[in-house]
Amino acid sequence: MRWLVTVWLIGTGLLAAPAWGQQASPAVQRGKAVFHATGGCGCHTDVKNKGPFMAGGRPIATPFGNVYATNITPDTETGIGSWSEQDFINAMTKGIGPDSKHYFPVFPYTSFTRMTRQDLLDLRAYLLSISPVRQANQPNTLRFPFGWRGGLSGWKWLYLRTGPLQPDAAQSAEWNRGAYLVNAQAHCGECHTPRNFMGGLKTSMRYAGAVEGPEGQLAPNITPDEATGIGDWTIADVVWYLQTGLKPDGDDTQGLMSEVIEHGYQHMPEADLRAMAVYLRSLEPIVNKVEPKDK
Template structure:
């Protein structure tokens, strides 16, 4: 078993009240909101999806093509450019996009942007993320329209999809679990949005939560995404230390190394987490029910 894609970047999915708990905050940073937001940015894997690296695009200027069974999505510009990016988005509009899947004009967003997971982020993390993005260079790169098959490109149907598959609101801690487990769940289910790739989907693109983390035979860009539950078909033979090392360096227990999209995720995201946060993810994954 060679799981190479433990958590994919933000937009590689098929469709594109409570106070935040202490364990849901990124490590404290002396430079304020933008510095904290940089850590959130890295944990959420924003760089890889919103940069057309192969096409020579500027960082966060969008344009990365994401082929899916529903058509091709093109990731948007999230630089502070006022015309093509998010420069005119208020803090309220920014939070609403993540929490409710709505653009500044009230239109529903395609869940290729994995807001069903990002909705679980704390208000503080969302505000800090926006603060960091607003410090980045503005790039006047226009967004490219998606090329989607009917009826999946019909935006007016999205509120129905959201009613079925979106439960807005931050993720609350489980008081019966230790802080390290709650932190790991937050990193996996909200920031890292691992279920978006590692959980199979129904025909409408909604997650089959009864099979959470059990792998997806029809993953993004046609790739099979592996089972990461602690079963024999998943990572049952991996120790917590094995998972931590993989998230830091990409090395698996058999000595092989991650490649492809997972190598990108490790480089841009999990390798940049603190050692404590990588361990928290390992603790959480090892606690999942084993599914074959």
């Protein structure tokens, strides 16, 4: 018995030691939770080519050409290590880099602009805590006029409304938490809302599905319409799906959705997942059958 206890004590001591050594600051810990709620910023890791974590280089195919995700590790030359707090806030909420360059809206700043300043600063703290990687950003290969960043100020005038999401006093705290997570951090609408020919989100079709979402992937209708959306999913079904990628009919998940679940949503607290499900359930059902183009 004493022997067992000794082994147990040594075991827990060894396991606990590294955790003491790298105790993250409260801001970093909160930032990690924000990071998970964004889906784990997965686009910034070139998973296909086993690229380093958050070092960019991953091509994101859009109807207008390829956009390469950027290095968001704390490297001071090629990453965001030398960015000020305000530089980071400007990028996330206005789509503007420290060099005043406009970012293409594949970077979902139209959603991230809905985040609170505190959440953004916590997210920055987390990103600054990961390993820096020196890897220069790749030039984009967009067709005119979309390759012309100057045109993006006009695009933003049309499609970008900045500022954090305001709570709706008529709704419950849970609903408001869900609305915030879905619309701001988790940016579900960036993939699940169809875009017009200019790449702007069709707001009247919010969450009604996109035949050609990011990387050309079909993103289903997630409004509560019974026939064409997820109206027949329960709140628990949605929570389970965001934790496991398993649909109520037993199907699993492919592509970008499986990435945002794996690297992000599955790590979120269950109460937050539930809040998102409650919010989705409350949306106006939109009849929109999203089918692959060649069908």
